[in-house]
Amino acid sequence: MHIIWSIWFVLHVIFICTFIAQINCDCSDGKGRCEWIPWKSWNSCSTSCGGGRQSRFRDLCCATDWSYDECINKCGLVDHSREYRDCNNLCYNGGSFWSSRCICQDINYGSCCLSVCPTINQCNNRSCSNPYNTMCKECHEDNLLFKRWNGDAECQRMCAWNNHFCWPGTCGSYGLTKDCKCDHGFLKRLIEDDSAINAGETTCQPNTNPDISTCDMKAIGLNGETKSTTSLNLPAACQNLKDVYGNYQPVRMDFVMVSDFIVSYNSTRPSFIREEHFGITDTTVNVKIKTVQDCV
Structure with a gap:
């Protein structure tokens, strides 16, 4: 036992x-x-x-x-x-260790500050805690050319002097080009391009052509010979022009036109526009040369 x-x-x-x-x-x-x-x-x-x-x-x-x-x-x-x-209290990209975790610089995130926040177009300074909540803290030319929008998730272009004036028209209560509405008689020309501060266009262009009230054309020869398309017996309206014939070689063609162009608008001029000028920027003239034979 x-x-x-x-x-x-x-x-x-x-x-x-x-x-x-x-x-x-x-x-x-x-x-x-x-x-x-x-x-x-x-x-x-x-x-x-x-x-x-x-x-x-x-x-x-x-x-x-x-x-x-x-x-x-x-x-x-x-x-x-x-x-x-x-x-291993190491934080990268300028981050600092505080209270048992890394405090990252604005542009970085992650437990070690190794990841970079996604870019926001035309944003100078951004921050995030993950790739899905990036926020812009300052846009380029903040509140002058670009404004933080959509909960600071984007930078929207503002109506401004740099070919984004949207006038005659209005830019809505927030002054953004996306809200541009042109006055009656004007057509919005919008070219969206945020690759640079002054890129793109938001303008209001007249959508009616000017009236040509009178016009004349003269064919001038080497020795001062002159032939005019106007008739002495008819008003100088363009529809009254007539063909001209001459037996000399023209060395110069002179064109004279008088046009009426009236612009009216209702919008108040924004502060970034000091003055405006409307006018005719280009004119197209078609000239046809005919050869006449067997003339007596």
């Missing part, structure tokens, strides 16, 4: 030590009961940058059949078997 009892005791001790990992049953390193075994090495950091955590642990010498909690209580100890510390 004595031999059987001794075997049972050994098995019991092995069972206790196997399932209570933080109790060192043999109390090695010269440690006695209720003494902490030296710390193990620190384990690997949880991240390579942006602030991680690492831990280490130690065993408690307690060569008895007590449980770990019983060892702590009966030895009069505070459970201090594991400790933690911060590690």
Whole structure:
């Protein structure tokens, strides 16, 4: 019976030590009961940058059949078997580590400040915390040529002096080219181009042609010969012009036209337009030369 009892005791001790990992049953390193075994090495950091955590642990010498909690209580100890510390507090692209995380510069985001916020067209300064919430903090020529719009998610072009004046017309209550409405008698010409500050066009052009009230053409020869298309017996209206014939070689053609061009509008001139001028910018004249033979 004595031999059987001794075997049972050994098995019991092995069972206790196997399932209570933080109790060192043999109390090695010269440690006695209720003494902490030296710390193990620190384990690997949880991240390579942006602030991680690492831990280490130690065993408690307690060569008895007590449980770990019983060892702590009966030895009069505070459970201090594991400790933690911060590690790899590295932030890239000018970011700074504060309160266990990286605080990134405006243009970067991510746990290590390695990612770049998506661009916003014509935005000088942007920020984000992920690729889906980029916000513009300042547009190019902010509130002069471009305005932050749509919750600061974009920079909209404003009506301005740089060929985006939208006048005669109005640009809505926010002064944006996208809201440009031309006055009656004018047609909006819109060329959307935000590649540069002064690119594109938002203008209101007259959509009616001027009236040509009178016109004349003279064919002038080398020796001053002159032939006119007007008739002495009819008004000088263009529809009354007649063909002219001459037996000399013209060296110069003179064209004279008088036009009526009346512009009316209702909009108030915006502050960035000091004055306006409307006029005829180009005229097309078609001349047909006919060869006349067998003339007497």
